[in-house]
Amino acid sequence: MRTRLSDPSRRGFLAAGAALAGAAMTGPAAAAQPFFKRVGLPIGIQLYTLGPDAAKDLDGTLAAVAAMGYRNVELAGFLGRKPVEMRAALDRAGLKCASAHVQARALGPDGGFDGDLDKLAEGLAAVGAVNAVMPSPRIPDRLAGRPAEGESIGDFYRRVTGALTLHDWQMNAAFLNEKGAVLKKAGIRIGYHNHNFEFRPLSGNSGGETTGMEVLLKETDPDVVTFEIDVGWVAAAGLDPIALMQKHKGRFTMMHVKDLKAGTEPNFALSMQPTEIGSGKLDWKRLLPAAYAAGVRGFYVEQEPPFERPRIEAAKINHDFLAGVTA
Incomplete structure (x- = not known):
């Protein structure tokens, strides 16, 4: 005669089985899974990585990105398209956009944070973006202007950012709070x-x-402003991105996944020796889970020029390495 479990006993048996299954998913078997599969997050890419080609052949670029396995993109402006056109291109490629970089000052038709915020919010919503990231500080009027004769854009930017004062950074914090409070309502x-x-x-x-x-x-x-940590630039400053995220747990919710060569000398002047992810100095087996534990949920590959191979090839190398990281 088969003994039938009473309801309480049966519930306990099933609960114990579920607990064991849960333990298996968080034990060695889970740790052996690739990081992005384990945490259930997609690998994204900042389209800046792909340079001018992204704007010249948007459909072709997005199709190639999707074929590599990327599922999210972060925009650097609308690449000369109307928001609805950009959304249609993303849909055709089966890609989503949750984040876009927006300049502090209005630049061209894409606008900026000092422009029409209602129009900006409408455009971001049209492409599906819920994050609007200021990619660099608002330069005060006394420093704004044009490069001097013979001065490159890079040298100009090094000069003006190197001249920012405590007051200028406080102004930027106030600017983010002000614009963020308005955009939060949208x-x-x-x-x-x-x-x-x-x-x-x-x-x-x-x-x-x-x-x-x-x-x-x-x-x-913190209720209004979040941060996107660029771990490559943090490392270029000679700092540990893990320590920074742990110190400010919950403030960094997005990451630019970027690597740099060991020969990069620590500096504060926009200088690094970029390389494909996994070929540089950063320890991704430590960095990815530490970022997740600190609150990062949006991961976007971004590689800086100069490139040693075509950008599209570098993008695939970056994706394939990340897809295989077990951590």
């Missing part, structure tokens, strides 16, 4: 993306030395 979260100049020590203030990044993290409202 369902858009504002963010800030770092380079390495944000970590330059600022002197001459009553609190001793601080940095632009510390000012932004301290003086922005």
